[in-house]
Amino acid sequence: MGSGKSTAVRELGGSDADDLVESAAGKPIAEIFREEGEAAFRALEEQTIVLALGGGAVTSPAVRDALGDTLTIWLDVDVDTCWKRVKGSDRPLAQDETAFRRLYEERRSLYAEVADVVAKDAHDVVLAVAGVHVERGALQRIGELVPGDGPVALVSDPKVAGIHGMDAQLALGSRLAETHELPPGEEAKTLGALDRLWQDLRLDRSGTIVALGGGCTTDAAGFAAATYLREIAWTPVPTSLVAQVDAAIGGKTAIDLPQGKNLVGAFHWPVRTVIDPALLETLPEPQRLEGMAEVVKTGLLAGEPLWELSDDELVRRCAAFKAAICLRDPHERGERAVLNLGHTFAHALEAAAGYDGVTHGRAVALGLLAALRLSGRETDVVENVLRPQPVRVDRERAWQAMRRDKKARDGEIRLVLLGADGPETGVVLPEADVRRELDRLIA
Ligand SMILES: NC(=O)c1ccc[n+]([C@@H]2O[C@H](COP(=O)([O-])OP(=O)(O)OC[C@H]3O[C@@H](n4cnc5c(N)ncnc54)[C@H](O)[C@@H]3O)[C@@H](O)[C@H]2O)c1
Ligand SMILES: [Zn+2]
Numbered sequence: 001m002g003s004g005k006s007t008a009v010r011e012l013g014g015s016d017a018d019d020l021v022e023s024a025a026g027k028p029i030a031e032i033f034r035e036e037g038e039a040a041f042r043a044l045e046e047q048t049i050v051l052a053l054g055g056g057a058v059t060s061p062a063v064r065d066a067l068g069d070t071l072t073i074w075l076d077v078d079v080d081t082c083w084k085r086v087k088g089s090d091r092p093l094a095q096d097e098t099a100f101r102r103l104y105e106e107r108r109s110l111y112a113e114v115a116d117v118v119a120k121d122a123h124d125v126v127l128a129v130a131g132v133h134v135e136r137g138a139l140q141r142i143g144e145l146v147p148g149d150g151p152v153a154l155v156s157d158p159k160v161a162g163i164h165g166m167d168a169q170l171a172l173g174s175r176l177a178e179t180h181e182l183p184p185g186e187e188a189k190t191l192g193a194l195d196r197l198w199q200d201l202r203l204d205r206s207g208t209i210v211a212l213g214g215g216c217t218t219d220a221a222g223f224a225a226a227t228y229l230r231e232i233a234w235t236p237v238p239t240s241l242v243a244q245v246d247a248a249i250g251g252k253t254a255i256d257l258p259q260g261k262n263l264v265g266a267f268h269w270p271v272r273t274v275i276d277p278a279l280l281e282t283l284p285e286p287q288r289l290e291g292m293a294e295v296v297k298t299g300l301l302a303g304e305p306l307w308e309l310s311d312d313e314l315v316r317r318c319a320a321f322k323a324a325i326c327l328r329d330p331h332e333r334g335e336r337a338v339l340n341l342g343h344t345f346a347h348a349l350e351a352a353a354g355y356d357g358v359t360h361g362r363a364v365a366l367g368l369l370a371a372l373r374l375s376g377r378e379t380d381v382v383e384n385v386l387r388p389q390p391v392r393v394d395r396e397r398a399w400q401a402m403r404r405d406k407k408a409r410d411g412e413i414r415l416v417l418l419g420a421d422g423p424e425t426g427v428v429l430p431e432a433d434v435r436r437e438l439d440r441l442i443a
Helices: 005-011 017-025 029-048 061-067 079-086 097-114 122-130 138-145 158-175 185-189 191-200 215-230 241-247 277-282 285-302 311-328 335-340 343-352 360-374 380-386 395-404 431-440
Strands: 073-075 117-119 132-134 152-156 176-181 208-213 233-238 252-257 260-267 273-275 415-419 422-427
Touching: 005 122, 061 097, 073 097, 073 122, 079 097, 117 122, 122 132, 122 311, 132 138, 132 311, 138 158, 138 233, 138 273, 152 158, 152 215, 158 176, 158 208, 158 277, 176 191, 185 191, 185 215, 185 252, 185 260, 191 215, 191 252, 208 215, 215 233, 215 241, 215 252, 215 260, 233 241, 241 277, 241 285, 241 311, 273 311, 277 311, 285 311, 285 335, 285 360, 285 380, 311 335, 335 343, 335 415, 335 422, 343 360, 343 395, 343 415, 343 431, 360 380, 360 415, 360 431, 395 431
Parallel strands: 073 117, 132 273, 152 176, 152 208, 208 233, 233 273
Antiparallel strands: 252 260, 415 422
């Protein structure tokens, strides 16, 4: 009672259980029906409905029984907070403080017994439903954290393998069946690199790919998992800030084509995502700044200064924010588009630079400036935290790239802006205004 569980469930999209079913299955409902039949769909539906159970529900053995294999999350909030929220309400069991406190103590052991995950707030609930585990030191326990007991193929990039590979191998212990290295950076996201990985993998369908590295490693290894043997399980263990707050959350995997980035890929939700913020301690400063651009974007969308938090908290909150949106819109048909705040401008700048010389983070920082200005907002946060410098690219080339951006429909540029009631997608503004703001980002 008073733990905030209803709020947490609303955060997960409450009524739209279909979206949750789709993200759990990793495919549209029509496809589940076609390939596995209605019974399979109903079974999934049963598994993925998110319910806020009443505080006393678990005192019934029948309810405890029914919870069975269901992911059960204990939202463990201290008794003072709960009492503050419910006192003075008309809830029958919250009329007398002493009785309330006694009830709270009595039920705790039952909660501990049925819970698969203990959450301290709504963000933790979202992370648990999304299968995202955030814990300092989690890499040392990766052997237990990868679901199941089948064999594991560890995939990483050469640099991360050199720093954290041995810890991962030791922690995987007897589950480790094979290790693979992808080339560094975007080279990992090429057909050549994928082809080698596909051919080197020896796992059968009971196996799990563990992807240890930045966003390039998780994107490529996740796509390998989506395609190898027509799909096997995977667990990203993101090591860069970009990957911990963005790339490893939401189930998108991809490789690049010469024609553009991320043009071939799949939605493939990981069986679990394991985030260890301690891994960020070895991340070089420029790579950290890349991730901070997405952190500032997330904070602006959430309306909270998430960039001011400690690493552990910043990663937890950003991951939860993205996970909630992706659970509600797993296949990017609607709401997920808000995550493109600042990105229409960023993609134009990156394209104008020929994807060379302008990093994504720097381009996003500039794109956020433009989005804030067009939203009539102050830009000091972006300036202070990200210190973006204008880029030297051809103005006309950037403008043409912006008009070609895949979010442009019917020749109109559609932007994500921040309105009075939060983010708005599909905003069309006079082209002259958009072009003026693009020009201001170019040296
Ligand atoms: N799937 C998605 O939803 C999504 C979202 C955002 C970005 N992405 C993709 O992510 C990629 C960028 O990810 P990135 O910025 O992590 O790049 P990256 O994977 O190339 O990593 C950046 C560099 O940091 C190093 N590194 C990573 N972790 C480290 C650590 N703990 N200590 C020391 N060095 C470390 C890597 O070796 C690499 O040199 C892009 O390809 C982008 O398209 C995907
Ligand atoms: Zn981005």
